[in-house]
Amino acid sequence: MKRTQRKRKERLFLWLCRGATFLAVGILFILLFHVVREGIQWLDLQFLDNFPSRKPERAGIKSALVGSVWLIGLTALISIPLSIASAIYLEEYAPRNKWMRILEINLANLAAMPSILYGLLGLAIFVRYFDLDRSLWSGALTLSLLVLPVIVIAAKGAIRSVPNSIREGAYALGARRWQVVFFQVLPGALPGIMTGVILALSRAMGETAPLIMVGALSYIAFLPEGPSDPFTALPVQIFNWAARPQEDFHGLAAGGIIVLLILLLTLNAGAVFIRHKLQRYK
Amino acid sequence: MLSRWIDHAVHLVLLVCVVITLLTTVVVVALLGKESFLFFQQVPLWEFLFGTRWEPLLEPKSFGVLPLVVGTLKIVIGSIAIALPLGLLIATYLSEFASGRMRSAIKPVLEILAGIPTVVYGYFALTFVTPLIRTLFPDTQIFNAASAAIVVGIMILPMISSLCDDAFQALPNSLREGAYALGATQYEVAVQVILPSAAARVGAAVILALSRAIGETMAVTLAAGATPQMSLGFLESIQTMTAYIVQVSLGDIPADGIEYLTCYAVGLLLFVMTLIMNIIGNHFITKTHKLHS
């Protein structure tokens, strides 16, 4: 009696778990279906190759797409080395004392800080104080600050998960700390770091509010030629279209979302691929 | 001795990086603090913190931030109430029941959910979730906390499920074996052994997800409306702190008046709230850590 009850509970639980998983996957598909149904008809080469326009049939996302690619590229260039270096310092060099604990809490707090606050920050610091105006620099630096703590935390975890025996082995061969860090620890931690980087950058790519605040533009009919040029980005363009009264623009917004998602998936697939390559010694 | 010298140089470079990270916080606090200071010169702190009417843009003005806090809490509580149980069930499925191939297929698929821009969630809430709620509860307002909380819950779901799955996976297999060897069922192992053993990391995941929910802006702006009010219901319109900041900073009001300063005061409060939450979370995690090792 008792045992059959337990068995029943077990089965029920299994189905609950399964159900929850498929519910989540189901929601994803409903969401994607919604977006694709609305946007697919607008997706063509012209859509990718045109600048924004008041006429839906002429409107495209060229400047937004290029802007987003610039933005993510710059953000990656700024934030990845900086955050990995910080993570290395915190894990491998810094003394373990009260200050470091506080620093860590502070990092966690930055990672949790609402992105809108980064918008306020970017506006005050980069746009105004450093007089970078509403350039790609301002946008990328703001996004870098946003992703920095996220990557640092992920990278710290990855570095920590490299077994200590590897470090000891290396030190016992007379290696200096930097040699241990760069030749042993870092390669071992790279897959984990990559995952953190990709997740953080994907998040940055979808951010809207902070970008608008630091001055992503809504209409721009030329491509940025360098990081000091003004820019627009995919989520800003999507947001702009979605708020228009005309039905057709809502379809364009959905089209933009599809492009953004494809970009995200490409990024993720790239990460999976690299991670796979790096992991052959595991 | 070159490599010894390099060791010092590397040390220095890395230290500079950390200082930059630190500086971010200092600047955020300084910026929010400076502008908020101007605000609190005009509005007493206690009125801001304990006032129950938030109408800085209406005549007569009123600066009690509690309605925004209540709105934010509704989203946070609602979304976590959805994402935590679902996320734990999914994590359990992935880690304890699913085959390796199933797991590596489903996990990245779920992570797409976290990558979808939040604007999309806003429209999804309006066009799909809200009508669904309204068929169940016809009295529901078109903008309502429930719908926003649900989509925010969906948004943070992969975060919880992924992190908890990692936490479960990190537990040594010997723990499961020990339990199964006592004749336990999979349910008992998952709920009574695996889950409590991973409690610290589950807690960390929840804290992270909570802060994501607090910081969520666009979806909430679209789906929950812009009506700050003190109430307990989930079926009516609210406004969250982040939504208010966006509204003001992108709206048409003059950029130097007291109305505009409010968004720094709200920002500061938001900062303090996430900070307190993190400290609590951190404390809780180190405490459980200590117990377990």
Add this chain to the structure above:
Amino acid sequence: MSEPLKDNNFSLETRNLSICYGEKQVVRQVNLSISSHQVTAVIGPSGCGKSTLLRTLNRMNDFIPNFSMEGEVLFQGKNLYEPSIDPGDIRQKIGMVFQRPNPFPKTIYKNVIWGPKIHGYKGNLQDLAEDALKRAALWDEVKDRLNDSALRLSGGQQQRLCIARAIAMNPEVILMDEPCSALDPGATARIEDLIQELRNNYTIVTVTHNMQQAARISDQTAFLYEGELVEYGATKKIFTQPEKKRTEDYITGRFG
């Protein structure tokens, strides 16, 4: 110490047991009869299939993905692998202790009573815990801190706790897979003493790659080599006059 094997005394029996992981056969045609209330040691070089064999005795292999087996395992005359049998029941009666101590990250007390509790034990849990801990020779060391985390115990204490945990289920058989290999000599000695005491009430099967240990604690010894049961019999005999050359070579340390 050892008597001749009597048929009616068998607690566990394997019949023509062969086991594969995927394509690879790791246990070949093993026929082993384990006597009640005795200590049976399984020895053999690393990778010869000792753990694999042991796990089939209480269906702990159910969780290994590419596991497959042929032959039968009889427990009290019944085949453990019949579809009508619930592995949970089996494991309740045939407990297991692992190579590395694996207490749950709960309190000492909860570690001991968790098993009986999930099976709906009706009696007084407090008494049960005390009894099990006493039998596992751990009571004196932990009686004042039953609500401390089990993870704060030393390795040897943890392993005894795991034994107490198994005992609390009141099993008939206790399987041990190298229970001392992660312990230092002092802790090992304590566990060995414990096994000596437990033999009065339980049937014990223990895997070890320490020959001295097998000689010290067991009544019967089974020597497994590359998945085959090379020799099986009274420990005294195996260690003094082994029948097979290979057994002798192994025991005298000529290979391993």
Add this chain to the structure above:
Amino acid sequence: MSEPLKDNNFSLETRNLSICYGEKQVVRQVNLSISSHQVTAVIGPSGCGKSTLLRTLNRMNDFIPNFSMEGEVLFQGKNLYEPSIDPGDIRQKIGMVFQRPNPFPKTIYKNVIWGPKIHGYKGNLQDLAEDALKRAALWDEVKDRLNDSALRLSGGQQQRLCIARAIAMNPEVILMDEPCSALDPGATARIEDLIQELRNNYTIVTVTHNMQQAARISDQTAFLYEGELVEYGATKKIFTQPEKKRTEDYITGRFG
């Protein structure tokens, strides 16, 4: 096998060495002189400070946060802990092998040459690797798959790889911290043989809690108990006529 200790033959010496972790003193006033080109075994019960002592001999303790020590450690007459000394240089000359094999997650070849490479070795790396692997008695087993991941080797092979890695640095001393404790008897025997061979070229200090092993492989034995060096001398003497009662008790297994 063992000669009387001669002063001029000492490779490593500790003078009044005391070590604390935080407040807790774990090594007390140890004076130990380790002879060149001999195998010195450090034995003692778990937690008596064997690993701690060993790590001070090549400054691997530098990474332990709350470590503090008094006294001196002399290597070729010079104090290892003088500020002018670079610990990297020390570890280059005094290699170490750990309890659990810890190959780098790289190829077998890269594991061996990594150390020499970062120290700017000028010669032919290929030859160096071959030589080190041969000395570690691993060459025959891996010569065809030098570019395979080291993690695919068996435990015993991994441990020999770690020894090869240490040898490739051409050190003067090799410290080993229970190098066999994670290995099965077969692999253990191979490592023991290897140590016998290596003694011709290197000074070896090995920690073990297996008394038989100490007796088999070492020339000198140091018995450590609760941080104190209870007895130190020729292995034969320690195992046959120990001076101290405590040593005798430990060796005969009366405690541990």
Add this chain to the structure above:
Amino acid sequence: KELKGTVKVDGSSTVFPITEAVAEEFGMLKEHRRVRVTVGVSGTGGGFKKFLAGETDINDASRPIKQQEINKAQKNGIQYLELPVAYDGLSVVVNKANTWVDYLTVAELHKIWKPGSTVKTWKDIRPNWPDQKIQLYGPGTDSGTFDYFTETINGKSQASRSDFTKSEDDNVLVNGVAGDKGSLGYFGFAYYVENKDKIKVVPVKQGDNKPVAPTLTTINNGSYAPLSRPIFIYVNLHSAKKPEVREFIRFYLKHAKELAKEVGYVPLTDQEYQKYLDQFEHDFLKLAES
């Protein structure tokens, strides 16, 4: 000769569609190939902040400049010119299923929307209307639309009852009104025009006039009163010294008529555009001479 340089525009998202359309047409001309026009949407207030700091050349504004902003301009020595570019007719709308409303007077609107209003059902407005609960919808309190509506209906900008459903996104308001039987809301004319099939517009009666519904004509000729408001661009006159900015303004005022209509706003009359263009040339000349 070919123009080159940058024209920076920022400001209200309400005016954005018109400016975008102008920028697009402007950029399509060959002689403007090398002029880079950028348009942002920081909101009227955020836009003015940049405008008054001299960071932008033109500010899109959905409300007239406020006193504190004028002060700032004086302090910073910024000379500017206000140019209305189109009308937005605030449309009062109800649900399709609402059969009883024929029109609303300004006084009734005031009764509904005044601060502390007690109107809960339609019956509270006119006794012969049904006892149906009224659901109110309106734009966010930070918007120029809200500002204008409260000023004209309630007499003071930002004075309003607060228990109405607000959203930043007018599309969402449309859906709200379309989904709620007892609803009443107001928002920009363009959103009504695009959703004619989903919602019903309410004619507004001012004083003794006849009730007037918003259409292109009624807004344009001023008979839809008082709820049609002008929307503006503000030009920094110093910036106008740059030929590309000057050219852009001229282009704007010349083409605003057709383009405003195209994106859903109501254009001014030809004479008005001409008047503002003349004023611009005059003010600019004056500044250039001094």
